[in-house]
Amino acid sequence: MASNSNPSFDELRWVSQIRRTLDEELEDDNGSTPVCIFNVPKTLMSSKPESYIPQQVALGPYHYWRPELYEMERYKLSAAKRTQKQLQCIKFQHLVDQLTKLEPRIRSCYHKYLDFNGETLAWMMAVDASFLLEFLQIYAIKEGKILTRVSKSAHNAILRDIVMLENQIPLFLLRKILECQFLSLETADGVLFSMLTGLCTELSPFKMIDNFPRIHVSERFHLLDFLYHMIVPMSEEQQSEINEADDDQGSNPTDDRGEEETFAKSNHVKQLLDEIWKLLSKLNKGPVRYLKQALVSKPVKLVLKLPWAIITRLPGFSILKQPVEYYFFTQDKEDVKPENGASSSTNNANKPPLIEEITIPSVTELYKSGIRFSLTTGDITTISFDEKTVTFYLPTISLDVNTEVVLRNLVAYEASAASGPLVFTRYTELMNGIIDTKEDVELLRERGIVLNRLKSDEEVANLWNGMSKSVRLTKVPLLDKVIEDVNRYYSSRWKVKAGKFMKAYVFGSWQFLTLVAAIMLLLLMTLQAFCSVYSCARVFHINRVE
Template sequence: MPLNCDPNFDEHRWIINIRRTLGEELEEDADLPVCIFNVPKALMSIDPDSYTPQQIAIGPYHHWRPELQEMERYKLAAAKRTQRQLQRIKFQNFVEHLMKLEPRIRVCYHKILDFGDETLAWMMAIDAAFLLEFLHIYAIKEGQALTRVSSRSMSHLADYAGRNSGHNAILRDIVMLENQIPLFILRKMLEFQSPSMELADDILLSKLIGLCKDLSPFKMIENLPHIEVSECAHLLDFLYNVIVPKLEEPIEMTEDEDRDHNDEEAQGRKRLFADSNHVKKLLSKICNKGPLRFMKKMLLNLPCMILSNLPGFAILKQLLQHSCLSQDQEETTQEQESSNKTNKPPLVEEITIPSVTELSKAGFCFSTANGSISAIDFDVKTATFYLPTVSLDVNTEVLLRNLVAYEASNASGPLVFTRYTELMNGIIDTEDDVKLLREKGVILNRLKSDEQAANLWNGMSKSIRLTKVPFLDKVIEDINNYYDSRWCVKVGKFMKHYVFDSWQFLTLLATVLLLFLMTLQAFCAIYGCHRSFHHVKNTTERLS
């Protein structure tokens, strides 16, 4: 039986691809990292539509899908207009130039591309022509029409922008992780149309900045971070570099300092542990010797010995013993679970933090922060939680999900953007949470309802791996500590844990009440409470 059961598997083409890959010499491009990935299965399984293009295929991953072939004629029309703009240079010349860059193109993709060299070059050239024409809409919006566009091309651009639903569908598709082409291809095509590479980079940068200002869910600050187009891998990578802040390198301790610090902490813990054990042993010896031991037993056992002779107390004794035993077993189980949890990494599904509604009831205030994710902060003095303004529209969810997927696939460091989405998922549970943030200006909701916005954030909970982001983790820790220190929170937790959620407490309360009633009944039976009550009643009637 063959190892590969795929009916479309071509052994001859596979061997050719292997031979070509082994024989390639990338020279200066040998250390180029993979930048266009397949979406991780853990994310794809949650919401496939957010990662799978619905309107147009850009690049090789989804090129042959039948449902996307309708847009191919629009891409070919864009290629024809680009060919007219090239004037002296034919479109064929650009394709031949891309064929020389074919090894560099292939190395950008995580999946082996089962295409011939010429097929891949034509695909990239046509997709680049369409993408540049589509992005020119945003350069026009910014008042930076740096390329020559014919009147017919302008009408096509207006047609793209005019059909709002179709435009948004294309916009969502071109930011998907699996729907990218290397940015150096766009730079090469603009270089063919421009006098210099510097001007080509300026033109491309103007298009990308216009797209970012229109598409970014965060309020873009006036001074955008300086980003070199030549250093960006593709369009989604540019958006990621603009939206996600660069973290400064953490301060690392030397090995000697780290060892000394750990030794001091270890010695301190040992001394504290030894002292506490010494005190416990001393108290145990004192309490278990001589008269104190006898007094302890008498104090604990005498009431039970006296009350056990009362009628009906045997049943109550069994209930009390069962209740206490169950509670001890539950506490032992909880201690074992807590000890096990300390040895396991925390769940990455959702950050442990109160919701917006709970924080608001505890006296927290919410305010907008000037900037992006790096501006998230918590002021303990005023109990104010600062969050950046985020705008939610029909394109936001797809962009957020693909930024998370790209970060998880590409970044070896902390997942900053993923941590931000986990934070928002943690504080937003219901539409009431969204409403409070919307009233404070933190969320600009352009969706149909607050419930839809809440579902957006709650659906972002899946993470690929556990990560720590120092400045965000510090904010979360400060909020939790301040929240737990509030008296209203302490009282609420006590009532919830020991009253409402504790059937043992309610059983004990009912037992004590029943014991009181039985004692009262026995007392009245012995001393004649009924006759005394009638005597008092008759005396009162005579006096009146």
């Protein structure tokens, strides 16, 4: 029996949209835009949702129908009315018609399927883009002086909303509206660049950059993408330079990174005897050299091995088994490591780093070990560690009420859009690693690295410690090299070595404490037995008090 059910309105609209999209695919092929507006990864969203979900105003389709954001709709409509007055001899309806023609390109920007018809989407984008342009105008005049009709707190709330990843609208829509206003695309791009540069100067946490890189508005997808490339300007350029260098040299691209890969093997040896061996390795001269050769010679090992098997079975001596065996009986295995070192380094370079590889001591611990902190005048790609002067160079970062939202959404965008190393994400992991307490923040603040515009240093510490979620681990050779250099210098300090040994084998070992207690008890029992046979007062010349 044939079904006579008619398709619903939603089904007809879906079929119509698919047909129109396929028909316009070839026409729009040259001007297609890749997906650039993503949903925030769930691992990040779960940590602090209010940093990713707009609280005041919705821009674009992702949060458009949320009832708690309806209050701002009247402000957006007022902005659309003022935009209509600024249009040159055309009506707002004509602008919407222009955006309707860009519907396939608009939809291609969003990762999520947009359940709107073309007309609804065009009106939504026209109104939201008008509001955003009016808000951005205050950053393009009076040399950065902010002129706004709302309070400072409301202004900051809108600032936080417009920088969120899920609250972005494509920049080519803003260019289209400005082109209709100024009747020139070149003039429109100049005005938009001025607006975005002023906004990024306000939002960027890195205030030390005097000259921002020249970024073409036509090459950037949305406001957050523009801000990201302002803060991390060298990522694409460095990649192109590496490719050019590889073509010119015609050599193995991993040769220049050989030294960096050798430092990737962090050696956290907790045995005190191993530390002594490292010291002897540095003093490879004269008698010390012959002493080393004698200690590791096969005859000495053979002599030590036989009684050692008996000694380690005695009560209380099992704690000494691991460090002594490591020191005397494992050198042969270490001697053959260089043979496979190259392949091991190559494999490690291609694998994502383990969580231990991004562990770094706190600012306070580094400072106590002799490391000093100083400013670098560049961006995050200029972070370095000078082993000669024992100085850790970090850029200045200014923290205010908007910074956490900016940082979190930059990390979310980089994790979603970047195909290469997550440079900015690794920077946040580095700061999260070295800042644990308010004392760490205070040290960095005193050296001008942290400009704290929040209530307290503890609030800054909580900000960084809260940014512990990461979508995926990736290698960033520049920052990884700095982390490895700092860790290697810190671990080489005798104070740190002694502390690690005491913590691992003394304070953290019940076996060692039991051995010490047993020895003390044995000595006291021996002393008591001695005194019971002989007169301790007469032997030790102690005058008895009668």
